[in-house]
Amino acid sequence: MEFFGIDISLANIMETVVPAVLKIGLLILAFIILLPIGKKIIEKAINKAGSNQKISPSRVKTLEKLLLNVFSYVMIFVLVLMMFGVLGIPLGPLLAGAGIIGLAIGFGAQGLVSDIVTGFFILLERQLEIDDYVTTAGYDGIVEEIGLRTSKIRSFNGTLNYVPNRYIEGVANHTRGNMRALVDISIRYNENIDEAITILEQVCAAFKDDERFKEGPDAIGVQSLGSSDVVLRVVGQTENGLQWECERAMRKQIKEAFDHAGIETPFPQQVTVHNK
Amino acid sequence: MEFFGIDISLANIMETVVPAVLKIGLLILAFIILLPIGKKIIEKAINKAGSNQKISPSRVKTLEKLLLNVFSYVMIFVLVLMMFGVLGIPLGPLLAGAGIIGLAIGFGAQGLVSDIVTGFFILLERQLEIDDYVTTAGYDGIVEEIGLRTSKIRSFNGTLNYVPNRYIEGVANHTRGNMRALVDISIRYNENIDEAITILEQVCAAFKDDERFKEGPDAIGVQSLGSSDVVLRVVGQTENGLQWECERAMRKQIKEAFDHAGIETPFPQQVTVHNK
Amino acid sequence: MEFFGIDISLANIMETVVPAVLKIGLLILAFIILLPIGKKIIEKAINKAGSNQKISPSRVKTLEKLLLNVFSYVMIFVLVLMMFGVLGIPLGPLLAGAGIIGLAIGFGAQGLVSDIVTGFFILLERQLEIDDYVTTAGYDGIVEEIGLRTSKIRSFNGTLNYVPNRYIEGVANHTRGNMRALVDISIRYNENIDEAITILEQVCAAFKDDERFKEGPDAIGVQSLGSSDVVLRVVGQTENGLQWECERAMRKQIKEAFDHAGIETPFPQQVTVHNK
Amino acid sequence: MEFFGIDISLANIMETVVPAVLKIGLLILAFIILLPIGKKIIEKAINKAGSNQKISPSRVKTLEKLLLNVFSYVMIFVLVLMMFGVLGIPLGPLLAGAGIIGLAIGFGAQGLVSDIVTGFFILLERQLEIDDYVTTAGYDGIVEEIGLRTSKIRSFNGTLNYVPNRYIEGVANHTRGNMRALVDISIRYNENIDEAITILEQVCAAFKDDERFKEGPDAIGVQSLGSSDVVLRVVGQTENGLQWECERAMRKQIKEAFDHAGIETPFPQQVTVHNK
Amino acid sequence: MEFFGIDISLANIMETVVPAVLKIGLLILAFIILLPIGKKIIEKAINKAGSNQKISPSRVKTLEKLLLNVFSYVMIFVLVLMMFGVLGIPLGPLLAGAGIIGLAIGFGAQGLVSDIVTGFFILLERQLEIDDYVTTAGYDGIVEEIGLRTSKIRSFNGTLNYVPNRYIEGVANHTRGNMRALVDISIRYNENIDEAITILEQVCAAFKDDERFKEGPDAIGVQSLGSSDVVLRVVGQTENGLQWECERAMRKQIKEAFDHAGIETPFPQQVTVHNK
Amino acid sequence: MEFFGIDISLANIMETVVPAVLKIGLLILAFIILLPIGKKIIEKAINKAGSNQKISPSRVKTLEKLLLNVFSYVMIFVLVLMMFGVLGIPLGPLLAGAGIIGLAIGFGAQGLVSDIVTGFFILLERQLEIDDYVTTAGYDGIVEEIGLRTSKIRSFNGTLNYVPNRYIEGVANHTRGNMRALVDISIRYNENIDEAITILEQVCAAFKDDERFKEGPDAIGVQSLGSSDVVLRVVGQTENGLQWECERAMRKQIKEAFDHAGIETPFPQQVTVHNK
């Protein structure tokens, strides 16, 4: 009973399996011992190199995580090759052949190559760096690790998302430069628009000295004529990461200024015709 | 009447089928006997190894399930090979050939290879571990088993979901670190925002000593100006798995504090103009 | 006029078609006679084997249906081979060749191989068994048969769904362990939450002795603060298949307890401001 | 000027095109004459065979349509082959080659092979039979014909839908066994549930003798607590095809019984708070 | 400087391009002259043949358009071949080779082959004929032309839609037999259902003599119990193309009959509870 | 250090790169000078030819843009070939080989071939012509240019959309013949339908002499029975491009005629039941 040149009779299996298992055990042991040692060395080397302040700490972190990740894969790859050697399976010709198994593996492994190619360019083009806040592949959060094959994104609610790189079809990176804070506020149709805009401009003026704003908020006019309200818009540019905080502050100030001036936000309105 | 070198005349079938069926029966019998014995051995070996406390129990469970799973597939693979041997079908050349059958099998089996490649990396990168609460491939629940080809996820309502690994395109793992509890509460437009936030801060202060919270809940301000309400937001970081419980507790406390202070949650509002 | 080595002149067709048609007729006749006989034998053999009670009756049914299904396909496969033999078409080289026809067939048959590979693993991993209640491939119902190529699912409304196995991308099996019964109940904003929860707990207590519940229903707190109502949630674990019945019973009891205590479920609420 | 071994100079075209056109004309004529004759013979043969009552008439119809369909395709296939013969194009080597044209045809024709493979299994597994009421590939209606390549489905509104078999990814066949009739009825929150269920049970009892019901309709309890209503459900099993008729009858009876008992179906409810 | 055997030095281009351009000009001229002449001949031949009344005029139109379409493509194909001849590009080996260009063309042209294969079967199975009203590939309208590669559908609003045949995945043909006219009419919950159905039956009776109806309209009962209304349904079978006209007529008659009998169509209803 | 026959040692790069860069610079210079000259010549030639009035001006524009487009691509193609010649890279064998690079390019370039094949047929079948108003590939607007690879569509709001031809899966061309103008108008349930239709017919009659209408607008009856209104429909055929203008005019006339006759368009209606 032979298959691909391997004798699979029960007797032979018993005879050859046991020593092979032992050898494999030794290999795994060596692997378990060497992996953390190698990782420690890499970490220290990088941290030393990183203390020469020229590179940003986030770039250092990215590189450290990546090198650890690549080191693990290379170690595992070597381990698997050695195991095949122990088992006496001639991996080279098997892989190089063009039979069904090769075909199936070629198709099946295509995703893996896509992951690595995409991952390589994500790193090269710095699309993602650790601690960036991004939206990609349907996930939204802070990048925790960028690996050759998979990236990790931590959502706001604490969930850790693992995304194979090939599914990263486009990256919306929210940590690349200043952001805009935008507040829409509704007033009634019978309110005086000019007056409301004046008040908005006063509120904006107060924020112009605020350090968080890079380009002071401005009231830019009548955004839309809604079914029950006239919508006015205020827009400003803030430092990265502070846009929500600024929006919340502006919302509070505008509401209080309008309350003070007696300008109300209208509830949805409806005209009722009574047919008694 | 020959096909692929097999004589398929009725007489010959009768002559060769019977002993083959018997041999196959014996093989299956051996398989049925050996499989559970092998599984018992594996289980015991792992549980012994697992009792050396260095590895987390969830990791031990993952490995145990996986090894049992791999062992079953290897046994079945060997069984199938032996059956083909009994039937005298030369599997090797058939598979290695590049005819239509090979082509069709290569394409058809491509999903199987994808499953195994993806499964391998899910395990290696610890994307899933047994007892993790995850969302992936449209399913949501607790991981029960991670196999080479299929993973099992138990939904909250008790359903057991079988997911071939290749459909796991990204994993949202909710069991990796602290989670955030988030409560939005609406107040009326004519309520004093500062007062409401003060009350929220008092409620939050009471929760700050709560062990379940890792980063005490905070009232972060005016989240939005709705059509009938001003929405305030409270956010805190809790231990993993306790976020819903904490949200429920916070909701109850906030509501009672607002009731006490006479701050009401507004119902949807509408202005009605009467045209009699 | 020759095509692929077959003489297609009209005269020759007439000369060779008639006896071929007769032979094919005989083959079909033999097939029609042998098929039901073989099926009967299989059924009896399995039912005898199944009466040794160690295997669950649902597993026996699954195997019976499967064997009948495989037997039919093998018979048809043999029939088709014999027909090609009668017609003198050398099927082997035709299939093994790599011309267009082979290519087209290889691509076209790829779905068939996918069906069989997936079907094999569905059976092996017991993702589906006959009489399981499952949701898969957009269909929802009781499994009636699992074939090598197609599975049959009976919907609640009586429809029988045929699903080629390759479209079974993930299986949500609702017949694997206890299920959860979940009832959400709304109360008004000005109701006392503690009182309502106390009543819910009393109702739950009454159900705790109910045999259908494996883990007594519990009132777990304020699930959400809706626009017109406070939603409370009750959750319990029931025996498989009884979850809907239990939910219906709990809904009725809770409603009656609340009626008795004078706690009303609020209708949607709206504040109307009149602008005459 | 040669292309693929065909002289395409204008003179030569004129010289060889004319007689070829004549021969092709004769071929088409023969085809037009033989096709209906062959069809008549097949129809008569089948109808005779079908009068031996053992096979269901719907199965006979399916077979008749199918054989006519296959006969037409074979005739056209032969016709096309002969035409290529007349034109002197060596079809065999052209198809067997692996150049671009072959590649393009191989890919392009792949859909055709998929159609035939799927069609073959649809027939073999009796997923569709003529006069079945089915939902598949986004169409919904009565099956009128199942061809090797295309199936025809007649919608309720009279539209005839042509569906290439490969798009039939799953079949929901509504003509395989008894169907369920299901009626949901709403009552008010302040109605007595027990009383309403008693009335529903009386209506159901009256239907239990109805021949159309296979498993008498039953009132199964409180299905949901809606925003304005309590929903009760009645379910029964009816003969295939009569489910809509039975639902309509039950709806009418239940409404009249409730009218009689003074139980009203509530309109959507809303609580209005007036802020003058 | 050579590329694919073509000398592309500037001098040589000037020397050989000019005469080639002249020859190509002559070819195009011949093409422009011969094309309309050929088309005229085909049109006349078909119209003569079509006047022998056995074939339906719509079939004649389909054939005419198709032949013109095929004739144009053949002419253009010949023209392109001749041009390549003039330019001295050896098209045969280029196409038959298996290099990148061949690969790219093979893949790219695959859509073209799909179009033609699908188009061939659409014509053969008469899925579309000119003047049919169909819904396919997201377009809805009257078929104006069925070409080998593209079909043209004229929408109701006058838009002409060009659909490559390969996107025709299923055809809903509304011009194949009688159609159903269907009118749903709402009555109030406190209306007498029997009385309303009687009136509907009277209206239906009046239509039964109408020639447009093939199967007189019938009131089939209570279709649904809506939130504010009881919906009754009337259904009838009409001649093809007259279904909308008949529905409009029925709607008008039913409304007038109900007006006369004092049965009103209810507006959406709402119960308002006042909380002053 | 050699790669693909190129010596990539640093020294050699310096030695050979500089002159190559110079030659390439010269090529680009020649290209920049020749391109606009060639374009001018083509434009003049076509405009002269176009002034012989037989061809429609829009066809002339289409051809002009196309020829310029093809000319640019051919020039760039020649430029790139020459550059490869300068660099000494043997492009021919590289492309004809079947290694990985060839494979990757073959797959990657497949979109380009699809673009050109589709573009060719779009032009040949005149699916698009310049100045047509079309909807295709999710864009909606006036065609500005049809290139071999990309078409340009100008949206109503001024946006210019670039669509690679392969994404043009179907074309809805709104500039092919007369268009229909369609106005739906609601009247109240207690209005007299016959009277309203009479008024609509009077309005329609006034439009029948309007030159813009090719087939006078007609009131075709009761289109639907809405929840608060009876909807009547008026339909007419107008000259291409005038349909919106005609609809606006009809809407104004109908509204004024109904105002005059005292027929009101109903607002949404609701019956309110008061539960005090």
Added chain:
Amino acid sequence: MEFFGIDISLANIMETVVPAVLKIGLLILAFIILLPIGKKIIEKAINKAGSNQKISPSRVKTLEKLLLNVFSYVMIFVLVLMMFGVLGIPLGPLLAGAGIIGLAIGFGAQGLVSDIVTGFFILLERQLEIDDYVTTAGYDGIVEEIGLRTSKIRSFNGTLNYVPNRYIEGVANHTRGNMRALVDISIRYNENIDEAITILEQVCAAFKDDERFKEGPDAIGVQSLGSSDVVLRVVGQTENGLQWECERAMRKQIKEAFDHAGIETPFPQQVTVHNK
């Protein structure tokens, strides 16, 4: 232990890895030094060339970014080649072979080739230029960089989006010519349409002298008859980028003119029938 001709015994690895690592370190160092120097040179060269004013500054920026981008990729490509040389891996034959690894890489790299092919045509056809405002691939914003493989788009809110070129399936470029400003304004049903249009025309007349408008705004008539309002439309053509500003200005003027004339925008209307 050999694999692909590389001795992977532990001893040998130690012996050869260390010097290789050193060499690679030197290569990377050289790379880090040369890259910024090369970039500086390119930038200066382009800025000098760009100061000859014939080319638009946005085109200069596009070219500068592109050349820097291409330069980086070429440098990295050379670096990687040299590294493989240092490691002694014969890259050429490996890539040219047709084994599994080649197959997998060919498939995996196909995306990369698509990116470059698409990127090339985006640049050639000037679909995107830096500072254009575009919508493509689901992103919306200002183009910041167009690379061979990836383009960068800056959203209005400050997010930087990285889009691999292959996902750019169509480009809607909002910076190609004048844009249209469009304002819809609702009036009541009982308002005089002619009067309202006159007022709109007066407002439009005032804007006609506005420099921002290229084609003065016009009131084009009754756009639709809504459920509670008659919608009138004003449309004008403005300079690119000023359309929103113009819309906001027109909205404010129209509202004030209508306020002055006593024409009100209607709130949603509803007829209420009271059923006490």
